[in-house]
Amino acid sequence: MEIDPFIFRLSIFILSIFIGYYVVWSVTPSLHTPLMSVTNAISSVIIVGAIIASLAGSSENVFSASSTFGFIAIILAAINIFGGFLVTQRMLQMYKKKKGKK
Amino acid sequence: MISANLSAVFYLISGILFILALRGLSSPDTSRQGNYFGIAGMIIAIVVTFLSVGSFSTSLVYVIIFLIIGGAIGAFIAFKIPMTAMPELVAGFHSLVGLAAVFVAIAAYLNPESFNLGTIGSIKLASLIEMSIGASVGAITFSGSIIAFLKLRGIMSGSPIIFSGQHFLNLILGVAIFVSIFYLCKTQSDSIFWTVIAISFLVGVLLIIPIGGADMPVVISMLNSYSGWAAAGIGFTLENTALIITGALVGSSGAILSYIMCKAMNRSFVSVILGGFGADNSSDKTKEKKDQKPVKSGNAEDAAFLMKNASSVIIVPGYGMAVAQAQHALREMVDKLKKNDIKVTYAIHPVAGRMPGHMNVLLAEANVPYDEVFELEDINNDFANSDVAFVIGANDVTNPAAKTDPKSPIFGMPVLDVEKCKSVLFVKRSLSPGYAGVDNELFYKDNTLMLFADAKKMTEDIVKNLD
Numbered sequence: 001m002e003i004d005p006f007i008f009r010l011s012i013f014i015l016s017i018f019i020g021y022y023v024v025w026s027v028t029p030s031l032h033t034p035l036m037s038v039t040n041a042i043s044s045v046i047i048v049g050a051i052i053a054s055l056a057g058s059s060e061n062v063f064s065a066s067s068t069f070g071f072i073a074i075i076l077a078a079i080n081i082f083g084g085f086l087v088t089q090r091m092l093q094m095y096k097k098k099k100g101k102k
Numbered sequence: 103m104i105s106a107n108l109s110a111v112f113y114l115i116s117g118i119l120f121i122l123a124l125r126g127l128s129s130p131d132t133s134r135q136g137n138y139f140g141i142a143g144m145i146i147a148i149v150v151t152f153l154s155v156g157s158f159s160t161s162l163v164y165v166i167i168f169l170i171i172g173g174a175i176g177a178f179i180a181f182k183i184p185m186t187a188m189p190e191l192v193a194g195f196h197s198l199v200g201l202a203a204v205f206v207a208i209a210a211y212l213n214p215e216s217f218n219l220g221t222i223g224s225i226k227l228a229s230l231i232e233m234s235i236g237a238s239v240g241a242i243t244f245s246g247s248i249i250a251f252l253k254l255r256g257i258m259s260g261s262p263i264i265f266s267g268q269h270f271l272n273l274i275l276g277v278a279i280f281v282s283i284f285y286l287c288k289t290q291s292d293s294i295f296w297t298v299i300a301i302s303f304l305v306g307v308l309l310i311i312p313i314g315g316a317d318m319p320v321v322i323s324m325l326n327s328y329s330g331w332a333a334a335g336i337g338f339t340l341e342n343t344a345l346i347i348t349g350a351l352v353g354s355s356g357a358i359l360s361y362i363m364c365k366a367m368n369r370s371f372v373s374v375i376l377g378g379f380g381a382d383n384s385s386d387k388t389k390e391k392k393d394q395k396p397v398k399s400g401n402a403e404d405a406a407f408l409m410k411n412a413s414s415v416i417i418v419p420g421y422g423m424a425v426a427q428a429q430h431a432l433r434e435m436v437d438k439l440k441k442n443d444i445k446v447t448y449a450i451h452p453v454a455g456r457m458p459g460h461m462n463v464l465l466a467e468a469n470v471p472y473d474e475v476f477e478l479e480d481i482n483n484d485f486a487n488s489d490v491a492f493v494i495g496a497n498d499v500t501n502p503a504a505k506t507d508p509k510s511p512i513f514g515m516p517v518l519d520v521e522k523c524k525s526v527l528f529v530k531r532s533l534s535p536g537y538a539g540v541d542n543e544l545f546y547k548d549n550t551l552m553l554f555a556d557a558k559k560m561t562e563d564i565v566k567n568l569d
Contacts, residue, residue: 016350024355027127032459039352040195042120043333048151049340053209054165055155056216066213073205076198078172086180094466095130
């Protein structure tokens with residue numbers, strides 16, 4: 001009997017939880033705020049679903065019910081992606097070692 | 103158009119890049135590189151999605167337009183937001199992830215063909231379960247984050263909202279969601295799908311309103327975790343590895359942060375979720391005691407004198423510093439002290455502020471080198487050997503009652519041993535208790551000098567007196 005592809009995805013999911021567990025414990029506490037903003041940004045990879053939904057509309061009917069939800073989701077996720085990565089960058093920029101000053 | 107296998111490989115690569123992005127945060131030196139990995143992962147995921155759909159109709163133009171609109175809004179927010187408002191920003195961003203998850207689930211439900219999930223009315227069972235779970239968790243994340251945002255922003259009172267039967271109601275609604283999903287699978291009825299989402303929105307609100315301001319670091323971390331699980335749920339629906347990996351990473355990240363925050367407050371996760379902390383602790387007994395005990399209070403001149411004659415000073419910042427935006431004035435004060443060869447370090451309690459790492463970011467913004475900033479367990483032994491502790495905007499995290507008074511609601515919480523310093527300078531606006539609603543014994547100790555003023559103003563005055 002063949003293994004259902006769902007089981008493979010579940011395996012990836014569970015292994016990723018373990019990876020997440022070990023990686024996040026190694027994050028230094030002083031960077032917990034950037035950690036939250038960057039996890040925010042990467043979880044917006046949900047935009048791939050929004051893009052698929054939006055592109056599914058036909059040329060005559062670009063804004064079908066389904067693709068309209070997709071379009072809105074694109075805006076929401078894009079705010080998060082740009083906002084999340086940029087604000088993280090802005091924060092991390094401040095964590096540079098200050099040289100010359102003591 | 104690229105094959106499904108090839109795009110799956112690319113999604114895997116972007117998942118790996120996301121892992122590396124988090125990995126980079128293990129040290130400030132590697133963190134910026136980590137962020138670039140994250141950005142690269144995101145670009146790969148988006149480009150591959152375009153290529154795998156392949157049909158570039160007029161829709162593409164709109165997709166790009168909306169992408170740019172969203173991106174511009176996001177970039178604008180990212181550059182404008184003051185660092186003190188990070189907790190609200192993160193809560194707001196969580197709500198967007200949640201809502202996006204809901205909308206993607208709805209889009210998939212309304213047009214399952216484009217996602218290869220079957221046809222309307224006969225969506226594959228597994229997909230239906232996955233998308234309704236994704237939508238439900240997404241909806242809870244959305245409405246919960248909105249409440250957290252309103253509380254952090256001060257639009258809604260930070261005090262817990264409690265009514266009788268609250269937990270019972272939540273339980274019933276939780277069960278109702280599962281029952282509805284079960285019937286959704288049997289009947290594929292639209293109205294049940296909408297019901298699931300509507301109940302979930304309600305649950306999100308009900309979950310967060312009983313949680314008080316002091317527990318906000320836990321709430322934000324928890325919502326972070328939820329947004330991850332929602333993304334993973336959608337990832338299963340779309341059979342997308344990048345989304346599954348990311349969801350798992352974010353989910354466990356948020357869960358770990360919640361755990362760290364709970365431990366730092368010596369509270370169980372369950373008691374935080376049940377809420378009500380800090381609502382009814384202001385008993386009359388503590389108020390009476392307060393009136394009887396004398397408090398020494400001083401002014402900026404006294405404080406400057408004390409610090410000038412010290413050889414080591416430890417700064418203990420808290421949420422009050424963020425509210426007063428005092429971090430830059432503080433840095434100025436520290437610069438002056440350092441010129442007089444006084445050793446200055448910063449001690450940060452894990453729950454200082456309204457989100458994990460909040461104080462560290464503010465100090466970094468004020469150009470404080472991160473190697474002068476220490477976590478609780480690394481610096482706590484130093485208080486006994488230091489001359490002055492300068493407590494600015496922190497309160498409950500310095501309360502010795504957590505160690506001595508088993509009746510105190512915060513008993514057992516790890517606290518900074520501020521009272522062991524030769525003298526303590528405590529900047530505070532009044533004697534009012536902190537968010538936990540507990541009176542701080544530290545105010546009445548012989549070696550404590552209270553500085554009643556706004557944190558920023560007091561610090562500026564001290565700076566003037568240091569000359």
